[in-house]
Amino acid sequence: MADKIRVNNLSCFYNGKQVLESLNINVEENEILSIIGPANSGKTTFLRTLNRMNDFDANYSRKGEIYLDDKNIFDMNMEKLRKRVGMLFAMPIPLPMSIYENIIYAPKRLGLLSRKADQDAIVEQALKDASLWNEVKDRLDSSAMKLSGGQQQRLCIARILAINPEVILFDEPCSGLDPISTAKVEESMIELKERYTIVLVTNNVKQASRVGDRTAFFLMGKLIELGKTAELFVAPKNKRTEDYITGRFG
Numbered sequence: 389m390a391d392k393i394r395v396n397n398l399s400c401f402y403n404g405k406q407v408l409e410s411l412n413i414n415v416e417e418n419e420i421l422s423i424i425g426p427a428n429s430g431k432t433t434f435l436r437t438l439n440r441m442n443d444f445d446a447n448y449s450r451k452g453e454i455y456l457d458d459k460n461i462f463d464m465n466m467e468k469l470r471k472r473v474g475m476l477f478a479m480p481i482p483l484p485m486s487i488y489e490n491i492i493y494a495p496k497r498l499g500l501l502s503r504k505a506d507q508d509a510i511v512e513q514a515l516k517d518a519s520l521w522n523e524v525k526d527r528l529d530s531s532a533m534k535l536s537g538g539q540q541q542r543l544c545i546a547r548i549l550a551i552n553p554e555v556i557l558f559d560e561p562c563s564g565l566d567p568i569s570t571a572k573v574e575e576s577m578i579e580l581k582e583r584y585t586i587v588l589v590t591n592n593v594k595q596a597s598r599v600g601d602r603t604a605f606f607l608m609g610k611l612i613e614l615g616k617t618a619e620l621f622v623a624p625k626n627k628r629t630e631d632y633i634t635g636r637f638g
């Protein structure tokens with residue numbers, strides 16, 4: 389499988405304190421790469437660096453390079469990068485407007501859509517791809533704030549899909565969801581990898597084992613192990629990986 393993202397010697401710092409140490413990681417096209425590890429191991433910092441979310445944080449600095457399809461993301465126009473690399477946060481945050489308006493907000497702002505028919509088509513497709521269409525198709529004009537937590541998270545997925553990215557970053561997307569909503573989001577992720585490349589940060593080791601094609605284990609800013617999920621969970625090469633996935637620490 390071709391690499392969609394290549395991370396070369398990435399180190400990150402907050403206020404000069406190192407939180408990621410010389411990471412070398414590849415993300416293959418159309419895979420789900422799960423990132424697991426205890427709190428403060430740098431998972432979120434890594435994810436946010438992949439679409440330069442931390443660039444405006446004055447305390448943050450980094451060394452190293454990240455390539456998206458062989459283009460250095462630090463040389464790219466930020467808006468173009470964010471269009472290609474979308475991010476979903478732990479807490480779903482719909483805009484205080486209708487379901488329909490939530491989805492076309494970003495495409496409109498980016499000048500991608502003008503005709504109403506195109507907008508309707510995008511809304512329907514994005515909601516179908518996020519496995520939410522059947523639940524909301526009869527109330528597209530009602531407020532997104534009235535949806536349940538799990539529906540709001542899938543709405544946020546649909547909002548990302550509407551700008552047609554290539555990579556989606558998921559930052560603990562199910563941390564506030566019940567098991568049924570979690571299962572629906574996981575099903576969507578598995579369907580989405582047919583067309584997108586996905587990086588998933590999760591504190592839920594079982595979730596990584598359910599959905600990840602490959603899994604990376606981070607500990608205190610270092611990549612300890614990266615391998616096929618089935619192999620890493622059955623026969624981890626590193627003792628610290630084994631301790632973490634069997635719940636002996638973290």
Ligand SMILES: Nc1ncnc2c1ncn2[C@@H]1O[C@H](COP(=O)(O)OP(=O)(O)OP(=O)(O)O)[C@@H](O)[C@H]1O
Pocket residue numbers: 402403407425426427428429430431432433434445447591
């Ligand atoms: N904006 C920030 N300013 C200063 N320090 C930060 C900032 N964000 C994260 N850190 C620090 O960087 C380190 C790594 O944090 P990060 O959130 O990347 O870890 P994590 O593995 O995602 O943790 P968790 O599972 O708890 O979310 C921590 O020590 C954290 O306190």
